[in-house]
Amino acid sequence: MTEPAHVKLGPAPGNPASYGRVAVLMGGSSAEREVSLRSGSMVLAALQRKGIDAVAFDPAERTLGDLAAGGFSSAFLVLHGRYGEDGTIQGALELLHIPYTGSGVLSSATAIDKIRTKEVWRAHGLATPAWRVLESGFAADEVVAELGLPIAVKPASEGSTLGFTKVVSAPGLMAAWELAAAYDDIVLAEAFVNGRELTVTVLGSGKVARALPVIEIRAPEGNYDYQNKYFGDATSYLCPAPLPPALTTSLQSLSVAAYRAIGCSGWGRVDVMLDDSGRPWLLEVNTAPGMTDHSLVPMSARAAGLEYDDLVELLLADASLKIRGARDLPGGSR
DSSP: OOSOTTSOOOSOTTOGGGGOEEEEEOOOSSTTHHHHHHHHHHHHHHHHHTTOEEEEEOTTTSOHHHHHTTTOSEEEEOOOSTTTSSSHHHHHHHHHTOOBSSOOHHHHHHHHOHHHHHHHHHHTTOOOOOEEEEOTTOOHHHHHHHHOSSEEEEETTOOTTTTOEEEOSGGGHHHHHHHHHTTOSSEEEEEOOOEEEEEEEEESSGGGOEEOOOEEEEOGGGOOOHHHHHTOSOOEEESSOSOOHHHHHHHHHHHHHHHHHHTOOSEEEEEEEEETTSOEEEEEEESSOOOSTTOHHHHHHHHTTOOHHHHHHHHHHTOBOOSTTGGGSTTOOO
8 A cells, every 4th residue: 555545634634723733843952953953844834834823842942841831732743863752752742631743652762772673573573684782892703793794883772874884894893883872872783784775654553554655765875874864965766666566565564564563653664675685674663754855754755645735734633642541631632
């Protein structure tokens, strides 16, 4: 299924008043603040073009007290990385009884942790590259013997390829570990998969979650780093990816299964490598993907016939409290 036809839209589009006052949470204090501000400004503009009473809210500059007192009916989360994509702000919104877009506390916390994500996928029988945690004093030769070369070294809980290194020889492991450790206390070493880099947007929740068209990413020399993701024009994106129909369907089904295994809801993006033999390997799932002019979710939605402003409204319409019974608590019926 390549279109979001069965994703529940919630309040009827075209009735801006039904959404009440919306806080667009952007910025924050993570290493991805700059990209979050860019994403948030575009989401805010889209909601306002729809006639929705939406305002910007930066948790790095305002308090939760301000959020509680703001009269908000819901929150659109465009916070990337720590404190925004890790269950932290989701927990605060649950306590404040403010429905929000995207995944809940547990699924957000699981998805941002690449190691926990891989453990869940493995438990579900879903293929993900072999890995190990790199701790201070690790033996580089042992790591190479276990994982082979090249090796992907990255922080366990960061996004946007921050702190990422492709290591091609044992001596390079230490420098890669030091870079990743500057972002996170836990560093992941993962067997590098050579092949085609793909990503799949998933919309909805549970049994009605559906995948949008697959995107293939072709970055200069295969280096899809922070600069090439958000600021350069050298990376090319093929959407829909030039794949046989049966393989496309299989990748979409795999991505939905990976998304559901983590318990994601609302929206997300699953990153996959297709190795040289044609076997897919799951890398990670993003629960608050970018929404900039370089971002992949809007690109995939457009290929499915869903323009940016309509995508944003569809995501807002799905805002909810995720903790069972939360709407029955005092103040929970906003």
